[in-house]
Amino acid sequence: MNAVLDDSVQRAGPALAWTQRFHGLGPDFYTELPAQGLPDPHWVAISETCAERLGLPPDWAQRPDWAALQVFSGNALWPGMRPLASIYSGHQFGVWAGQLGDGRALWLGEVDAPAGPLEIQLKGSGLTPYSRMGDGRAVLRSCIREFLCSEAMEALSIPTTRALAVTGSPLPVRREEIETAAVCTRVAESFIRFGHFEHFAHHDQPAALRRLADFVIERYYPDCADAAQPYAALLEAVARRTATLLAQWQAVGFCHGVMNTDNMSILGLTIDYGPFGFLDAFDPGHICNHSDHAGRYAFARQPNVAFWNLHALAQALLPLIGEPDAALAALEPYRTEFPAALLSALRAKFGLATAQEGDRELVDDLLRLMAQDRADYTITFRRLTAFDSAEGAPNSALRDLFLDRPAFDAWARRYAARLRQEGSDDAARALRMRRVNPKFILRNHLAELAIRDAQAGEFGTVERLLKVLRRPYDEHSGAGPEIEAWAGFPPDWASSIEVSCSS
Ligand code: AMP
Ligand code: MG
Numbered sequence: 001m002n003a004v005l006d007d008s009v010q011r012a013g014p015a016l017a018w019t020q021r022f023h024g025l026g027p028d029f030y031t032e033l034p035a036q037g038l039p040d041p042h043w044v045a046i047s048e049t050c051a052e053r054l055g056l057p058p059d060w061a062q063r064p065d066w067a068a069l070q071v072f073s074g075n076a077l078w079p080g081m082r083p084l085a086s087i088y089s090g091h092q093f094g095v096w097a098g099q100l101g102d103g104r105a106l107w108l109g110e111v112d113a114p115a116g117p118l119e120i121q122l123k124g125s126g127l128t129p130y131s132r133m134g135d136g137r138a139v140l141r142s143c144i145r146e147f148l149c150s151e152a153m154e155a156l157s158i159p160t161t162r163a164l165a166v167t168g169s170p171l172p173v174r175r176e177e178i179e180t181a182a183v184c185t186r187v188a189e190s191f192i193r194f195g196h197f198e199h200f201a202h203h204d205q206p207a208a209l210r211r212l213a214d215f216v217i218e219r220y221y222p223d224c225a226d227a228a229q230p231y232a233a234l235l236e237a238v239a240r241r242t243a244t245l246l247a248q249w250q251a252v253g254f255c256h257g258v259m260n261t262d263n264m265s266i267l268g269l270t271i272d273y274g275p276f277g278f279l280d281a282f283d284p285g286h287i288c289n290h291s292d293h294a295g296r297y298a299f300a301r302q303p304n305v306a307f308w309n310l311h312a313l314a315q316a317l318l319p320l321i322g323e324p325d326a327a328l329a330a331l332e333p334y335r336t337e338f339p340a341a342l343l344s345a346l347r348a349k350f351g352l353a354t355a356q357e358g359d360r361e362l363v364d365d366l367l368r369l370m371a372q373d374r375a376d377y378t379i380t381f382r383r384l385t386a387f388d389s390a391e392g393a394p395n396s397a398l399r400d401l402f403l404d405r406p407a408f409d410a411w412a413r414r415y416a417a418r419l420r421q422e423g424s425d426d427a428a429r430a431l432r433m434r435r436v437n438p439k440f441i442l443r444n445h446l447a448e449l450a451i452r453d454a455q456a457g458e459f460g461t462v463e464r465l466l467k468v469l470r471r472p473y474d475e476h477s478g479a480g481p482e483i484e485a486w487a488g489f490p491p492d493w494a495s496s497i498e499v500s501c502s503s
Helices: 021-025 048-054 140-155 194-202 206-220 222-226 230-252 299-321 324-350 359-372 377-384 405-421 426-433 444-455 460-469 481-486 492-496
Strands: 030-032 042-046 084-086 089-092 095-099 105-113 116-123 162-174 178-188
Touching: 021 030, 021 084, 021 105, 021 206, 042 140, 042 460, 048 105, 048 116, 048 140, 048 162, 048 178, 089 194, 089 299, 140 162, 140 178, 140 444, 140 460, 194 206, 194 299, 206 222, 206 230, 206 299, 222 230, 230 299, 230 324, 299 324, 324 359, 324 377, 324 426, 359 377, 359 405, 444 460, 444 492, 460 481
Parallel strands: none
Antiparallel strands: 030 084, 042 162, 084 105, 089 095, 105 116, 116 178, 162 178
C-alpha cells in the first residue's frame, strides 16, 4: 500500500481484479493522493448498465460492507484502488494554455472487467496538484448533465466515457451562485487525452513522450506496433477514430462546447461533458457554450476544430515521428474519412439504402431548408421516418415543420422520386430509419428538469430520463404524457437556459 494512502479508510469491496497499468508509466505522469471526500453524501443516480459492464454484482450499491456510497463520494477506498491525478497540458480556445491536469478528477484504478480493462475516475473529489485556481469540486448540476449525457451517448452508439454514478452532498460550492457539491464517477478504457502527449512534447521530455506513446500503442492500438512507422501509424489511427466520432456527433446534432485539446480522447471517445448541447432548431452556427464568445466551437465548426486538434497532436508526436511530412500524411485520411462517414450516416438517416450520385445535394438541400426555417433537428428526422413516397402524398406532419412550403414540396418530390428509384418500401424503410433517428435526445431543458428536481431532493426525474435515454429510438408509447412531452419541441423557457464553462 502506498504510504500516502494509509490514512484513507479501506472498506471491503467486490472481488474486482485491479490492474493499475497507468501506474507503470511512472511518477512523471501523475501524483498519487487521496480524495477529499464529500461530507454527508447521498446517492443521486446510478447506471446499472455501467455497473454491469464493470462486472459489479446487482447489489453493489447497497451492500453495507462495501460502502459504495462512501467510496464513490471519495470518503473510502476498496482494496486495490490506488488514486492518482494525472498531468497534462493543452490548447484551450486555440491558444497554448500550458500545464493543466486532473484538477478535480481522481483516477481510482483500472479494473479487469469481463469485456476488458476499464478505468474508474471520480470527478469533483477535491483539490489536486493540478487544480490551479479551481476548488477541485463539481456541482450537482454539471454532474447530472455529465451522467445523463454519457449514458445517452452510449445508447446512441456514440463512443463515449461512461458514468457509473452521481453522489451529492450539502457541501456548498461557489459558482455564479452558491450550489452544492457532487461527485460523478466515470468509466472508460482510458482517459488519456491529446493533452497528455502535448505535455511531454512541450516540456521537452522525449523519453516520457515515447513511454506514453508505447503504452498507448501496446494497450489500445496494438496493430500500430507492426507498422513501418509505429508513431505515424498511431497518429493515423487516432485521426480515423476522431473522424468517425465527429461524423457521429454531426449526424445526431451534438455540440461538445469545449473542444480544447485537453478534452480530446486518444481513443476517439466523447469526453469531458461540460457546456454541451444537442441541437433544437437547426442552426449550423449554433454555439452551445455561453463562454464561447467567438463561436470557435460552433456546431458546424466542430469537424475542422477536430482536425486542428489532430494537428496539435501531430506536433506533439513529431519528436517520435521525425519527419513533418510523415506526420502530415498521417492526418490526411481525416479529410476523406470524415465526409465519407458523415455521408454514410446521413444516408442512413434519410433511409437511402444505396449510394447514388446526387445524394449529397439531396441531403444538403433539406438541411439548408431546415436551417432556413429553423426546423427542429431531431423532430424533423424522426418525422422523416414516416415519409410516404407515393406521388402527391401530403406528408403533412413533416411539411408543417417548414415555413417555405413550396420549397419543401419541391424537395419532397425529389426525395420521393429518389426513394422510388431504389424501390424503397416505406414500411421497411421507416423501421430502419427509426433505428438511426432518435425520438429522445438529452435536450438542455430535459437535463434542466432533472437538475431542478434533484436540487429539491427529488431524484426520480433523473432516473426516468435515464430510462428513456437508454432506449432513444423506441416510441415509448403508453409511457404517459410526461415522457411523450420529452420528445416534443423545447418549451419557451428552454431558450433562457445558459450553459457555460462553469461547472
Ligand atoms: P475543462 O474546461 O473542464 O476541461 O477544464 C480545464 C482544466 O481545468 C482541467 O485541467 C480541469 O481539471 C481544470 N478544472 C476545471 N474545473 C476545475 C475545478 N473546479 N477545480 C479544479 N480544476 C478544475
Ligand atoms: Mg477537461
